[in-house]
Amino acid sequence: MRRLLRVCVVLATLWCVWWGVASYALHSAVVSWFDARRAEGWQADMDGPQPGGFPLNLRTRIADLALADPDTGVAFRAPQITFTASALWPGNITLRLPDTPMTFATPEGAADLTMQDSVMTLDLRRERALGLDRLQWAAQSWQLDGPEGSLIGAKGLSLAAIRTTGATYDITASAPAFAPGAVPRRTLRLPDEWPLTFDQLALEATVTFDRPWDIRALEDRRPQPRWIALHLAEAAWGDLRLRLAADLEVDAAGIPAGTVSIQADNWPIMLDLAEAANLLPGGMRSQAEEVLRRFATLSGNPDALDVQLNLAGGFISLGFLPVAPAPRLILR
Secondary structure, three states, X not given: OHHHHHHHHHHHHHHHHHHHHHHHHHHHHHHHHHHHHHHOOOEEEEEEEEEEOOOOEEEEEEEEEEEEEOOOOEXXXXXXXXXXXXXXXXXXXXXXXXXXXXXXXXXXXXXXXXXXXXXXXXXXXXXXXOOEEEEEEEEOOEEEEEOOEEEEEEOOEEEEEEEOOOOEEEEEEEOOOOEEOHHHHHHHOOOOOOOOOOOEEEEEEEEEEOOOOOOHHHHOOOOOEEEEEEEEEEEEEOOEEEEEEXXXXXXXXXXXXEEEEEEEEOHHHHHHHHHHOOOOOOOHHHHHHHHHHHHHHHOOOOOEEEEEEEEEOOEEEXXXXXXXXXXXXXXX
């Protein structure tokens, strides 16, 4: 019995030493990372980090977080973030975001994100760059607000990205009861009786980037998409039903080329919304409607559309008709 007790005491002592060393190393790594960002000209402010989690976990709490990258113009502020990792391998991380607003800013503008019970889990590779193998993000109700009011929100969020090979990731996302806010409803000139929430909003895709997601995405630049296989993106809002699939190659300038398949129910209403939001170039409404009606008639239902858009040379075309410039797909 005494021998067993001695063994237990020795093991407990060794574990305490290990936990202390690992906790100190994690604390030092966080402080060093912030110091390195400031040396590069970033704004990198925080209160902390405050360690905890003994005996099984390593927990780090950071308060009053403020990060801003002068090269990209991207900034982030949060009142508090808590990281929790296993003491055996700190690369399996649980990130808890605050219930109070977080601010995101880009050169295009700023917005406040408020989320309830937001938890993100990260599985990182045992390598110096800490490559991302799996990301899962779940939250209850959330809302994104801009300077002019509410932008979007939903009663939940489910997002997953799983690395398959190289820099390729399988991505799924859904947002139950997704609701465009007052700003987009006003922009689209929606009537008051238009439904407040989507019946469905979901996405499944496989994306290959120019390099894997790892610590360099925070320190240097974000990996950029080079191939996008959109297996399905589906949205249902009132009488509108939209289903998309795509196969796109993206060049170094972010210009996509390939095809996008669209199935749309009650497409004339979608044209009305696009015109109200100034998404159609001047004089294009009548041309677009005439061409789409011909395609819809071929399918046997004039209100249902099943077409393919072609992206090439920086433009989106429907058959022979150029519709609009192709968007640039660049992650800042």
